[in-house]
């Protein structure tokens with residue numbers, strides 16, 4: 001029987017550099033002979049990507065916080081069943097750009113939904129399924145916004161005020177503090193190469209810990 005794959009997630013506020021560093025994690029693992037699948041949330045499956053388009057649509061500003069929350073978990077249920085779980089069962093490691101920590105940070109920290117209600121949905125949709133490792137890319141909000149602002153027109157989340165992202169960042173740091181075994185904080189407000197060095201160190205340490 002194949003050994004189950006590991007599930008690694010990348011988190012952070014917008015412009016933190018997750019997408020840039022996903023490739024670094026992938027190449028570190030592939031150099032060690034690990035089969036890797038990269039994916040993202042919200043999205044990652046055909047239905048999930050349609051839900052993502054709805055969630056990011058800048059015209060849907062008035063969406064209720066609970067609707068947003070439930071759509072995140074609807075996309076996640078589809079993603080888990082159709083893509084993440086089958087890959088892990090086949091020994092493939094899954095690298096995911098955002099997962100449920102983003103829900104705690106954005107819908108919990110940012111929108112103010114009680115964390116206990118998010119935990120109920122997490123239990124319902126994921127059962128005991130949790131990431132094996134999470135890299136949290138932390139940086140000052142102003143730096144993240146400046147980086148993201150260099151790109152195309154803002155989506156619905158990117159149009160939020162600075163204080164929203166401050167709350168999201170605080171939410172993420174609280175998660176890191178409560179889950180020191182799983183969540184490794186990367187100082188992301190420095191040049192790309194320095195971020196990549198930290199990422200390689202953390203991935204190497206994780207591989208040693210699990211002693212593959």
Ligand code: Z5A
Nearest residue numbers: 014015016017018019020041042102103106147157191192
């Ligand atoms: N969301 C949610 O609310 N609840 C949930 O449960 C989930 C998600 C799962 C979509 O996410 C939105 O969904 C997200 C939260 C919400 N909204 N926000 N904000 P997304 O992942 O698609 O969108 P994003 O986080 O905004 O992606 P991003 O802005 O692209 O961030 P990133 O992937 O961390 O950054 P990047 O693309 O790698 O880099 C951004 C730019 O900075 C780019 O030009 C890079 O070349 C540059 N960069 C990267 N690193 C550096 C360094 N070190 N120095 C200088 N410049 C850099």
